[in-house]
Amino acid sequence: MSTPTNRRRDPGGLSAETTLLWVVIILVLVATAVVYAGVHLGHRIAGTATGLPANPFAVLFGLLNGEVTWPEQGTAVAIALGAVLITVAIFVLTLVARSRRRRARGDEKATYMGRGRDVEALSLKSARSTANRLGAVSSPGLPIGITVSTRQPLLSSWEDMRFTIAGPRTGKTTSIVVPEILAAPGAVFATSNKRDVVDATRDVRADSGPVWVFDPQGIVNEEPTWWWDPLSYVTDEVKAAKLAEHFAAGSRDPGARADAYFDSAGLDLLAGLLLAAALDERPITDVYAWLTSPTDEEAVDILRRHDFTLTAHQVAGVIAAPEKQRGGVYGTAQQMASCLTNRAVAAWVTRQGVRPHFDPAAFVRDGGTLYSLSKEGRGTAGPLVTALTVAVVEAAEELAARSPGGRLATPLVGVLDEAANVCRWRELPNLYSHYGSRGIVLDTVLQSWSQGVDVWGESGMKKLWSAANVKVYGGNVSEVAFLEDLSRLIGDYDRQGSTLSTGRGGRGVNYQLHRERILDVAELAALPKGRAVVLGAGSRPTLIRTQPWMTGPHAQDVRASITAHDPQAERTIAAAEQELDTVEATPTVEDAL
Missing domain, CATH: 1.10.8 (Helicase, Ruva Protein; domain 3)
Incomplete structure (x- = not known):
């Protein structure tokens, strides 16, 4: 992997002496500008603007040595101009303060990661180009997030398979699972061991076809009406x-x-x-x-x-x-x-x-939404959830084989949330890369690397990871080996450092370059909530702001769905709204669409 040649100053930034020097320079320039405007405008108002120097510093020094007179009207001009400058300064400082409050720890590292053309394969333009080439759907793809460095919306196309690893309490449901389900253009199926996914999306998805909730263990207290x-x-x-x-x-x-x-x-x-x-x-x-x-x-x-x-x-x-x-x-x-x-x-x-x-073939053909729920432990319905998931996917394969180009006209989206606990599909690693060419778009969501190893083994996990075109890491994982590999994939940068030396010939500054990791293991483990690292095929790794459903176009409909089905709706919505504190007020992926 090529190493970026990014450079930056010492971690301490500008020295105190340099900062003080810049402050003095700015104050002198502002004072000179105010004096220059007061003299010239004051004399013009008074009708005595003759023979005044054009050089601002000549005006300043002329006032000091008595060669230039200060007009009475200049005082009002200087006060007005000073008030304007103070107002502008307060406005700028307020914006800077708000921007810093919205910045999360580690956002400065985004400068050394992928942006612009580095992530063009995940851009809206690229996703639309793929959708137009496939000629099937108007929707360009599934949302990923917004780049921290350039506020660029990222999407995965209808040929991309996804893989997500994010620990508990990182906002997987609100920022990944729910937005993916809502963005599906046709049939979508999702697995989970919690009710929040179903409550948030079932009424919104009802507009796209019948909703089927497979709930053998009573996670959402759904009655078996089918x-x-x-x-x-x-x-x-x-x-x-x-x-x-x-x-x-x-x-x-x-x-x-x-x-x-x-x-x-x-x-x-x-x-x-x-x-x-x-x-x-x-x-x-x-x-x-x-x-x-x-x-x-x-x-x-x-x-x-x-x-x-x-x-x-x-x-x-x-x-x-x-x-x-x-x-x-x-x-x-x-x-x-x-x-x-x-x-x-x-x-x-x-x-x-x-x-x-329930007929899997009719579901894939006609569209709709299938939620398959189970939880671990004695009496788990996990085997049946896996069997139902595989039945749907294989029905989609059969339909794709009979369709033009060997792929579904409208992509089938599958979100395998908590896959290692709910949907232990042993053959998944061997099939993952194949599904992208069939119009079957999957996102396997895990809490950790080792969770997947328990189901698919180390070799199977590596197959899944390598077969995914888009990989998302959402933080709160403490597995050093996995984080070390991820840190190496993200890459290094050259940090420019300086040392001050003093000798007989005077003082001198020496500059050196130090190779460092962009995000080391500790920084990846402590990745702030609302941030994620994205690795896309053909793209440099990039840092993104995740985009919760609260910032999307379906926010009101999702709130209504939660209110209608969640017994603790008020608490759920309040907890979701708190996540907005970690998300900068930038345009969402849906807004960009």
Whole structure:
């Protein structure tokens, strides 16, 4: 990576002597100007403006030695001019003070980071050019923020995949997740473990199509007025294996070690039973019933009847295994599918009464909004959230394959908030870069690097990070290794320092250049709220002001949505408004659009 050749003075800035010298020079110039104006204008008013020197300093020294007389009218002129100068000075000082109050710690480092042409790939012009080339949507892209140094709006295009790492209480919801959802031109799906995302956007998004809230664990107390059959996704043994993997990933604690035999055998058994239930059009809860009866061969008969002979042999082999071995495999599979025992969860994935059925293909085709919610712990619905997310994305892939250019005419936006806790999609790193070319735009939002490592491993996290065209770091992360890598990616600058030396020949100043990190590990860990570092493909890293929904065009509608659905709406809105104290009053990305 090329190293910027930025230079600056010593951290202390101007010395006290130099500052005092400049103050004296400015005062002398102001006084000379006032005297010059008083003499010339006063004599003109008095009608005696003849033979006056044109040089301001000649006028000043002429007054001192008596060669130039001070007119009576000059006093009024000098007072008026002085009042004007004082008013202007007060106005300028007020602006400077306000500007300094709005500046966050570390904003001065933005000078040495990307700006202007350095971030042209993320500019509004570039995003619009991409949207026009794709010829599908009038909206240019998803908002990122405003650069600190040049107040330039940044956006990710409809070909960009995003990745966000920001710790707790950094404003992810208000400044990243909610603005992305509101900016989606077509269908959008979001995962979360909190209600704030749903409350803030559901009524606003209702204008763009039906709103579906998948809430098996009662996070927003949504009643199951619709249902989705996970087995409708299973059409063959491959998709059955994928669905089983979602159950396995969602049921395993982060960092837990897998058993080489029983985990693999349990996964295969679960996949076979899921396929049998799908072929026989049974509810998914029947799968758990089979898992509690290790000698029941009904699933084997179904698989054989539908010509899935090898899968039938696989399940039959487990049933015929020695009792301890069979018990271990069935017990492992039961643990993977344990969320099905929760009656509240089962109500969302089984047919009960006359309720509309969610169809992922129709959702992608017709538009709308899908919120999938779950939380960690016993009884988590995480596996079903992951399965529903994958079903939507794969339906989008199938539609894209049939569309001109092999991509969706209107992009599908997915915001995977709290992905490591809610949507443990194991294959995501291998698919990430592919989705951008299909018109499926995702943003994976994590609280830390290690959180992702628990789900995808170190290699998988590096794949995700590298596959993302736009990476956003929002602060409040204390992982030194990650921050050190990020600091190196941001780069260095040359600091100009000076030393004063005194010798027989007099005093001298020596200047040196010192190579330093633009943002070191400590500065990245303590990044102020309302600031984020953005790394875009083909762009230099830049420092941005995040733009909360309160500064956007949907602010009033979002407040109304929160008021309508959040039991603690007043407190929520008040807390959100407090974030404005950390955001400078600059034009928002939406205003620039």
